[in-house]
Each structure stands twice: as structure tokens, then as C-alpha cells.
Amino acid sequence: MNQHSPLAASNFLSRMIRVVLASGCLALGLATTQPSFANKANDTLGMAYDQAPENIDPYFNNVRIGVIIAANVWDTLVYRDPLTNEYKGQLAKSWKQIDPRTLEFDLREGIKFHNGEDFDADSVVFTLNYVSDPANKATTQANVRWIEKVEKIDQFKVRIISKEPFPAAIDYLSTTLAIHPAKYYKEVGPAGMNAKPVGSGPYKIIEYLPGKSVTLERNANYFKDSPKAAGKIGKVKIRFIPDRQTQMAEVMSGGEDLIMHVPKDQAEKLKSLPHLQVLSGNTMRIVFLQMNTREGTPAPELQDIRVRKAIAHAIDREAILKNIVGGGEMINTICTPSQVGCSSDGAPIYKYDPALSKKLLAEAGFANGLSIDIMAYRERQQTEAMINYLQAVGIKAKLGFMQYAAMRDLARANKTSLTHQTWGSNLVNDVSASTPVYFGGGSDDVSRDPEVIALLNKGDNTIDPDERKKIYNKALVMISEKAYALPLWSLPVYYVANKDLNFKPYHDELVRFWEMTWK
Amino acid sequence: MLAYLLKRLGLAVLVALTVSIIAYMLLYLSGDPALAIAGEGARQADIDLIRKTYGFDRPIIVQYGDWLLKLVKGDLGTSMYFKTDVAPLIFSKLSTTLLLALYALAFALLISVPLGVLAAIYKNSWIDRACLAVAVVGQAMPNFFFALILIMLFSISWRMLPVSGSDTWQHFVMPAITLGYYAAPAFMRLIRAGMIEVLSADYIRTARAKGLPTHTVIFKHALRNAIVPVVALAAVQLGFLLGGSIVIETIFALDGLGYLAYQSITFKDYPVTQIIVLLLSVIYILLTLASDLANAWLDPRIRVA
Numbered sequence: 001m002n003q004h005s006p007l008a009a010s011n012f013l014s015r016m017i018r019v020v021l022a023s024g025c026l027a028l029g030l031a032t033t034q035p036s037f038a039n040k041a042n043d044t045l046g047m048a049y050d051q052a053p054e055n056i057d058p059y060f061n062n063v064r065i066g067v068i069i070a071a072n073v074w075d076t077l078v079y080r081d082p083l084t085n086e087y088k089g090q091l092a093k094s095w096k097q098i099d100p101r102t103l104e105f106d107l108r109e110g111i112k113f114h115n116g117e118d119f120d121a122d123s124v125v126f127t128l129n130y131v132s133d134p135a136n137k138a139t140t141q142a143n144v145r146w147i148e149k150v151e152k153i154d155q156f157k158v159r160i161i162s163k164e165p166f167p168a169a170i171d172y173l174s175t176t177l178a179i180h181p182a183k184y185y186k187e188v189g190p191a192g193m194n195a196k197p198v199g200s201g202p203y204k205i206i207e208y209l210p211g212k213s214v215t216l217e218r219n220a221n222y223f224k225d226s227p228k229a230a231g232k233i234g235k236v237k238i239r240f241i242p243d244r245q246t247q248m249a250e251v252m253s254g255g256e257d258l259i260m261h262v263p264k265d266q267a268e269k270l271k272s273l274p275h276l277q278v279l280s281g282n283t284m285r286i287v288f289l290q291m292n293t294r295e296g297t298p299a300p301e302l303q304d305i306r307v308r309k310a311i312a313h314a315i316d317r318e319a320i321l322k323n324i325v326g327g328g329e330m331i332n333t334i335c336t337p338s339q340v341g342c343s344s345d346g347a348p349i350y351k352y353d354p355a356l357s358k359k360l361l362a363e364a365g366f367a368n369g370l371s372i373d374i375m376a377y378r379e380r381q382q383t384e385a386m387i388n389y390l391q392a393v394g395i396k397a398k399l400g401f402m403q404y405a406a407m408r409d410l411a412r413a414n415k416t417s418l419t420h421q422t423w424g425s426n427l428v429n430d431v432s433a434s435t436p437v438y439f440g441g442g443s444d445d446v447s448r449d450p451e452v453i454a455l456l457n458k459g460d461n462t463i464d465p466d467e468r469k470k471i472y473n474k475a476l477v478m479i480s481e482k483a484y485a486l487p488l489w490s491l492p493v494y495y496v497a498n499k500d501l502n503f504k505p506y507h508d509e510l511v512r513f514w515e516m517t518w519k
Numbered sequence: 520m521l522a523y524l525l526k527r528l529g530l531a532v533l534v535a536l537t538v539s540i541i542a543y544m545l546l547y548l549s550g551d552p553a554l555a556i557a558g559e560g561a562r563q564a565d566i567d568l569i570r571k572t573y574g575f576d577r578p579i580i581v582q583y584g585d586w587l588l589k590l591v592k593g594d595l596g597t598s599m600y601f602k603t604d605v606a607p608l609i610f611s612k613l614s615t616t617l618l619l620a621l622y623a624l625a626f627a628l629l630i631s632v633p634l635g636v637l638a639a640i641y642k643n644s645w646i647d648r649a650c651l652a653v654a655v656v657g658q659a660m661p662n663f664f665f666a667l668i669l670i671m672l673f674s675i676s677w678r679m680l681p682v683s684g685s686d687t688w689q690h691f692v693m694p695a696i697t698l699g700y701y702a703a704p705a706f707m708r709l710i711r712a713g714m715i716e717v718l719s720a721d722y723i724r725t726a727r728a729k730g731l732p733t734h735t736v737i738f739k740h741a742l743r744n745a746i747v748p749v750v751a752l753a754a755v756q757l758g759f760l761l762g763g764s765i766v767i768e769t770i771f772a773l774d775g776l777g778y779l780a781y782q783s784i785t786f787k788d789y790p791v792t793q794i795i796v797l798l799l800s801v802i803y804i805l806l807t808l809a810s811d812l813a814n815a816w817l818d819p820r821i822r823v824a
Contacts, residue, residue: 052782054600134568141565191602210601211782212685212774241683241772242781245667249682253674409551412563443563 039257040500040518043234046256047511048247052211052240057193058178059131059138065238067176067427068511069214072236074178074199077105077124078170079227082506085338085429087170088227091119091179091200100165100463101148107156111223114204117181121152126182128160136190142426142433143176165461167468168430171340175427175508202231202514213239216513231514248496251276257498260511264326267494279495280327281505284336285424287379289315289386289486290438292416292446299372299417301364308483310360311418312350314393317488319352320385327492333476334435334487338507341431341459341472347480357393369394375411376420377404379491383420412443419446422491427508431472432460439479447484520815527811531804535797542796543583543789551575552599552787573599586793596790600783605794608779615685615775616768619698620760622691624753626699627706634703635710636742642715650711654704666697666770683772694771698764702756709752713745720744751810758803 039046053061058070079090089095092105111119131138132147148163162169184198197205203216216238218231239256241247248266250256252273262270262278271278291302291311301307321330332349335342361367374390374397376383387397397418400407410416425433438444440460441453455475462468480487497503502517546552553570570576574585589596595605631654638650673680673693684690717723718741726736761776768777776795783791 051785054786055602060602137572194602209774211779239684239772242778242785243770243772246670246683246770246772249667249670249674253670253678253682255674255682406551409554 039254039498043518045233045236045258045501045513045516046250047236047238047258048241048250048256049238049260050240050242050244050247055139055190055194056197056205056208056214057180057190058176059140059144060190060194062139064509065240068509069205069216069238070176070178070199071201071510072203072216072231072513073197073201073205074180075111075201075226075228076174076177076179077107078174080171080174080429080508081227082508082510087174090174090227091124095170097463098159101162103160103162103169104153105158105160107158108223108225109156111200112221113181113184113198113200114219115181115184115198117183117198119179119181119200120155121158122182123179124158125150125152126186127180128177130185131177140176140426143172143428146172165463167460167463167465168340168428168432171428171430171433175429202226202228203236206235211240213237228512229514232517233513236513251496251498254498257501258495258503258511259497260493260495260509262494262496264324264492264494267496270496275499277497277499277501277503279497279503279505280492281495281509282328282507283424283491283493283509284338284427284429284507285422285491285509286331286334286336286434287382287420287422287488287491288331288334289488290411290416290419290421290446291483291485292411292414292419293484294414294446294448296414297417297446298415301366301370301372302417304364305483306360306364307366307370309350310357310364310366310393311390311395312483312486313353313357313360314395315350315386315389315486316352317350317486320382321489324381324385325489325492327494328490330489331487333480334438334485335431335472335476336425336429336434336490339425339429339431339434340465341469342434343469343473343476344480345473345477347477350483350486354389354393361394366394369396371396371398372417373398373400374418374420375400375402375407375416377402377407378422379420382488386420408444411446414446416446421485424509427510429508431476435472435476435479436460439475439484447479447482449478449482449484452478452484523815524812527808531808534804535801538800539587539793539797540583542793543586544579546787546789546792547579552789586790590797595794598783598788598791600786600788600791605790608791609776609794609798612774612776612779615773616761616764616777619691619694619764619768619773619775620757622695623698623702623760623764624757626695627703627756628749628753630700631703631706632710632742632746635707636714636737638707638711639714639718639745640737647711650707654707657700658704662697662701663766663770665700666693666767669693669697683770685771685773685775690771690773694764694767694773698760698767701763702760705752705756706749709749710742710745713748714741717741717745751813754806754810754813755803758799758806761802762799 049065051063051065053063053066055061056069058066058074075091077090077092079088081088091108091111093108095103095105098104107121113119128147128150130136132144138144146162146166148161151159153159178199180193181198185193197208202219202222204219205214206217207215216236218234222230241250247259248270251259267278270276291308292299293303317330321328331337332344332347372395374383374387376399380401383399387399390397407419411419423434423437436456439447439452440456441448452475455471459468459471459475462471479485493505493509495505500519502519504515553566553575574582598605598608601608634650634653638647641647670682670693674682680689680692723736723741726740764775765777765780768775769781780792780795
């Protein structure tokens with residue numbers, strides 16, 4: 001019961017409403033004075049990415065954005081042209097193979113790092129010797145462990161000696177092995193390099209707030225002979241935004257100009273916005289369905305080749321590729337098609353044939369079907385599509401969806417049956433960085449076929465290119481014939497960018513700021 | 520009072536300890552930390568080396584004991600991901616989270632006090648129901664969903680506020696509203712109940728009889744008394760807001776403790792996750808303790824119970 005007059009109450013109510021409205025208007029009025037956005041008008045490209053690198057030093061992080069920053073801020077001895085896959089001299093003028101384990105490089109003169117330090121043989125010798133020493137605990141061990149030592153011949157000549165004959169060396173030197181300024185790096189180490197990064201690339205880092213943002217500025221003194229061009233856009237600000245919806249909201253609202261790894265369906269929705277462009281490209285990341293045939297596998301059925309082939313024929317790869325993956329390309333061997341040594345000549349192509357699949361299952365004694373586990377850690381829609389196809393031929397696949405580390409843990413402990421794997425080869429455009437990881441007898445190999453292992457080992461250490469290709473082809477065909485894994489497809493990547501931006505995606509997923517311009 | 524204080528303090532320490540043990544064990548269930556650190560391209564030898572270097576090969580109880588012992592000595596450990604000391608890392612993020620929690624609390628009070636007062640004055644009328652509806656929506660709607668609606672309206676449609684970041688006060692508007700709205704209903708109900716009780720008290724009747732204006736009676740005489748329990752609740756809610764900002768900070772990319780927690784969980788950065796969990800639980804426990812003690816001081820009956 002109200003204990004006061006209705007008139008007083010209605011006065012009170014209207015007064016309250018006025019106060020609330022007034023404060024609301026005030027808040028909105030103040031809010032319209034927003035901070036400056038990254039955009040064409042400010043000559044600042046804004047990019048959002050979901051993961052923050054733990055350290056900006058390229059040898060001490062293993063996230064994609066770290067690789068992107070490295071390519072823009074640092075230079076490598078050699079540069080791999082993303083269109084022709086041709087190797088061009090970057091910090092090196094030329095190079096030659098002295099013997100199967102030794103490469104000799106003639107270096108360019110007159111190049112300066114962002115802090116003014118000169119580039120010469122010492123830069124190469126110190127950087128590569130430092131990062132390849134396990135005691136210095138580089139995060140990207142897979143990229144540096146092949147190096148035995150690096151020697152200075154004179155001020156602009158060095159020799160890189162590998163532990164074993166290593167045909168893929170040039171590719172590693174063209175993508176992941178950035179060169180640091182020797183004096184500075186010796187003085188500050190990886191921690192100092194992270195606090196104040198110094199490279200020689202087309203962009204330099206002017207501000208780095210760990211976990212939050214990195215701001216790059218055009219390097220006006222970038223050497224003109226570089227196969228990378230000098231940057232045109234004044235500044236690039238990369239912000240770390242973990243939530244994809246927020247990233248999308250940022251490009252929709254004009255807060256950021258570029259995002260990547262946007263799921264296909266969402267990218268397509270953004271296409272309808274007049275100020276945005278959606279671009280997609282193929283990537284080096286391949287997808288395959290691994291089948292555990294090791295001794296003690298939780299699914300002994302898989303040791304029967306008929307069951308493995310039944311699984312391969314049950315899945316309509318073309319339909320999934322077209323409708324769910326949307327981009328990318330079909331693969332028939334377990335390697336990235338652009339990689340040196342990757343081929344599918346002579347490999348069987350597993351056509352979608354559910355009748356054949358059922359027949360094979362019946363022959364193997366599973367006329368009434370069977371139950372099996374399938375593990376996955378990303379691209380869940382693809383896994384679910386495969387599960388549906390398997391169900392249709394009588395294979396009941398139970399999904400275990402988990403973090404990558406957890407799945408790998410199970411695989412190494414011989415506790416997986418089917419695994420939906422993906423592999424990006426750490427950007428290395430050579431088969432030695434892909435197939436041997438899963439079939440070369442290492443801890444991620446769940447088939448452990450001695451014949452395959454021997455062939456892959458031989459391929460890894462064969463210098464003659466044609467001979468090497470032949471050996472790898474034999475191994476790749478054997479893996480497909482024995483259906484140790486079903487090759488699926490390569491993954492596409494979708495980018496959403498402001499229409500003001502001239503931007504081109506490449507299959508190595510490197511975002512080349514130095515090529516970009518405003519329209 | 521002293522016995523009560525000691526008992527409550529002892530209990531608080533036990534709760535903090537239990538939380539830290541549970542958090543430690545749960546983290547280990549989510550996968551091998553050595554594998555997570557090594558990343559996709561690592562070989563078994565690298566992983567074994569990491570496992571040994573970080574001491575993951577020891578029994579978990581030994582690892583926990585070691586961690587606790589160092590903590591007591593003031594060593595908060597080193598972040599496995601960012602490779603820096605945990606203490607400065609966490610304290611550098613604390614201000615953003617604290618600011619967000621305070622803004623959110625202010626927003627919660629800003630809407631819950633008028634709504635609570637209105638609901639009490641117009642008890643059981645449509646106004647009361649409307650206020651209740653506003654409160655129920657706040658509590659029922661998932662905050663990430665509410666956040667997206669705000670972003671849709673204020674950033675994409677009207678372009679009034681930046682979507683994400685923590686550089687200016689504008690960046691805090693939507694996160695504070697999202698977080699504060701969720702906390703508001705509890706305040707509103709408490710104020711409504713308090714006001715209803717106070718408004719029926721004798722001294723209010725006296726104040727009205729003296730011919731004082733309605734707003735003076737409501738704000739000066741009634742609300743002042745009804746708001747006392749709200750202060751105690753605000754202390755507890757502040758703890759909740761500090762800990763509850765993980766989702767909000769992640770959505771709005773606010774560079775605070777919640778975002779750091781999200782990152783450290785993603786990268787299995789145990790030392791950081793562990794300290795954040797402990798810090799937040801200690802803050803929560805302390806605030807709850809403070810509110811309990813305040814209540815006990817105000818109301819002697821609680822001390823005996």
C-alpha cells in the first residue's frame with residue numbers, strides 16, 4: 001500500500017524519469033567523441049588477430065602472427081617467391097652448394113638494421129649459431145636443429161654446415177630463419193629482442209605492448225634490391241583480440257581493416273557489407289584422417305586393410321570439400337601439393353563408393369558394422385560430416401573433440417583409433433617437413449611401417465633432386481595404397497578486409513604488409 | 520568478537536588453500552603442459568627436455584608443495600608463456616580489471632537504486648513489475664550475448680563507441696554496462712525489500728506528517744536506512760565482478776586480469792593461471808570476510824551464532 005498522496009508520487013516518478021534520461025543523454029553525448037580509428041585517413045592499417053605471441057623474437061614463438069610479424073620486420077638470407085616458389089637472394093646475393101653438407105653464401109653489402117647497426121657475416125654467424133644451440137632453448141627447434149655450425153669466411157661470406165645432408169636447407173633459410181643484428185642480439189638476447197625488437201625488414205616495430213598490440217612503421221631506408229618491396233602504408237597496428245565475434249564487429253564498424261582465419265559461413269555474410277571485401281586463398285595446411293594400425297591399437301579392426309579402405313570409400317570428400325571446406329584443394333597423398341618432393345603420381349584415388357565400402361566391411365567380417373572412436377581438435381564441422389558418412393555404411397564413430405595437446409598426447413600413448421589431423425609444415429615448402437612427421441617412425445607415426453620409414457629417411461638425406469622426388473613418391477604412394485591415412489584436402493583461409501585496401505592472399509598465409517597499398 | 524574474528528580468518532585461509540589445490544589438480548587434467556609448451560612441430564626429445572626443465576616429471580603433489588613453499592617465501596614464479604615474472608605481469612593487468620569492476624559496480628548501483636526505490640514506492644503495481652522485469656532480464660541473459668547486442672547497436676549501427684580495447688574511458692562503457700547489468704538485480708531486490716520495510720516505519724510517518732516533501736522523505740529519511748545492507752553486498756559483489764570479468768574482458772579485448780587468465784588457460788601457463796585463481800579467490804574471501812565482520816559488528820547476534 002502506498003502511504004502518500006498519488007500526486008506527490010507522480011511528481012516523484014516524473015522527476016526520476018527526467019534524471020535518468022538526462023544522465024543517459026549526457027553519457028551518449030560524451031561517448032560520441034571516440035578515439036581515432038586505424039584507417040586510410042590516418043595511413044594506419046589496423047589488423048586484429050586472436051593469439052598474442054609469447055615473444056616477438058621469431059625464434060621464440062610458434063604462432064602464425066609471430067611468423068607474419070617476422071616476415072615484415074626481419075629479413076632472411078633467401079626469399080621464396082610465393083607465386084613461382086623460386087628462391088631469390090635477399091640478405092644473400094648468391095649461394096652455392098660446396099658439398100652435401102655445406103652451403104656458401106655471398107652477402108649483400110650496405111644493409112643496415114633498424115637501429116643503425118651494419119649487416120655482415122657476423123650477423124648471420126652469431127644469429128644462427130645462437131639459435132641452433134639447444135642450450136639457448138629456441139622455441140622453434142624444428143627449424144634450427146639441422147644446423148651444425150655457421151662459419152665466417154670473410155666479412156661478406158659465410159658457410160652453413162648441416163649435421164647431415166639436408167636438401168631442404170634453402171627453404172628453411174628462406175622462410176623461418178630471420179637474421180638479427182649481432183652486436184645488439186649478443187648484448188640483449190631474446191628477452192631484450194622481445195622488449196625492443198630490431199630487424200632489417202620493410203617495417204620496424206615502434207611500439208610493442210605484450211599481449212595487447214604491436215605497432216609497425218614503414219622502414220624508409222629499406223634496401224632497394226630486396227625481393228620484398230619497401231612498404232607503402234605508413235603504419236600497421238596489430239591488435240590481439242581473442243574473440244572472433246569481436247574481431248568481426250571491429251571490421252564491420254570500421255575499427256580494424258583486416259582480419260584473417262574467418263570461418264567460411266561468417267565470411268560470406270560479411271560479403272554483403274558495402275565497405276568490406278572478402279578474400280580467400282589456399283594454404284599449406286593439409287587435412288587427413290589418420291588410422292592407428294600400431295601394435296596395441298585400441299581399434300585392431302584398423303589393422304585389416306579392407307576396413308581402412310572401407311573407411312576411405314565411405315567418405316564423400318568432394319562433397320565435404322565443396323560444401324563445408326569451401327576452397328582449398330583435394331589431396332591424394334599426405335603432403336602439401338606445392339612442397340618440393342610432393343606428388344600423387346600413381347597414388348590411388350579413393351572415390352566415394354558406399355556400396356564398395358559396405359562390401360569391403362562385409363569381407364572383413366563386419367557386415368553388421370562396427371564402432372570406433374574418432375578424435376579431432378579443429379574443423380569440427382568436417383569431422384562431423386565424416387562421422388555422418390561413416391554412419392551411413394554402418395561404422396559408428398564416436399567423436400572425441402579436444403585441445404591439440406591432449407589429442408597428441410593420446411596419439412603418442414597409442415590411445416587413438418581414427419584421428420582427424422591437420423598439419424601446416426611450419427611454412428616449409430619441402431616434403432621433409434610434412435610426411436615424415438606422421439610416417440617417418442617418430443612419435444606421431446601410428447602406422448610404423450618399416451618400408452615407408454626407410455624410404456622417407458632415404459628421401460630426407462638424398463641430395464639429387466630427381467632421385468629424391470622418386471624416393472618420396474614411392475613412399476607417398478605406398479602410404480595411400482596401404483590406406484594408413486586418408487588424404488583429404490588443403491584448408492583455405494578467409495580474410496575480411498576494408499575495401500580501401502589492396503590486398504592479396506598467398507598460400508603460405510603470410511600477410512605481406514610491404515605489398516599493400518590504399519586504393 | 521576476537522574469537523569470532525580468528526575463527527573466520529582461519530576459515531578464510533582454509534578456503535583459499537582448498538581453492539588453490541583444486542585449481543592445481545584441474546589444470547593437470549586438461550593435458551600435458553610440456554606438450555602445450557612445445558607446440559605443433561616438437562619432437563619427443565624436445566618435449567622430454569621441457570618436461571624435465573620445468574619439473575613436470577615429478578609427482579603432482581610434490582610440484583604443488585614446491586609451488587606453495589615458494590609462494591610463502593614470496594616467489595610467485597615465472598610465466599611459462601611470456602617468460603617473465605608472474606608478479607609484475609599480474610599487477611600490470613590488475614588496474615584495468617579493478618577499473619572495470621568499479622565502473623560496473625557504479626553502473627549496477629546507478630540502475631538498481633532508482634529501480635529498487637521505484638519498485639518499493641509502487642509496490643505490487645505495474646511499475647514494480649516493470650522494474651522486476653528489467654532486473655530479471657539482466658540476470659537471465661547470458662552476458663556474452665548482451666555484450667554482442669551492445670556492440671551491434673553502439674559500435675556497428677550507430678558507431679558511437681569503439682568495439683574493443685582499453686585505451687580510453689569509452690572502451691569501458693560497454694563492458695561496464697554488460698558486467699554491471701548482471702550484478703544489478705541483487706542490489707535492486709535488496710533495496711526494494713529494505714525500502715518497503717523502512718517506508719512502513721513510524722519515523723517515516725512522522726516525517727510525512729511534518730509536511731516534508733516526498734523526495735526528502737524518500738532520499739533523506741528512507742533510502743539512507745535502506746541502503747546499509749547494500750554496502751555489505753557491494754563488497755561481495757565487487758569480488759564477484761573482479762572474478763567474473765574473464766568473459767567480458769575477452770569479448771571486449773580489455774587488457775586486464777580476466778584476459779590474462781583466458782590466455783594463460785589457453786596456453787596452459789600454469790604459474791599464471793594458478794596465481795590469478797588464488798588472487799581472485801583471496802580477494803573474494805577477504806571482501807566476504809570484511810562484509811561478515813561489518814555485519815557482526817553491527818549485529819551482535821551474528822557473533823554468537
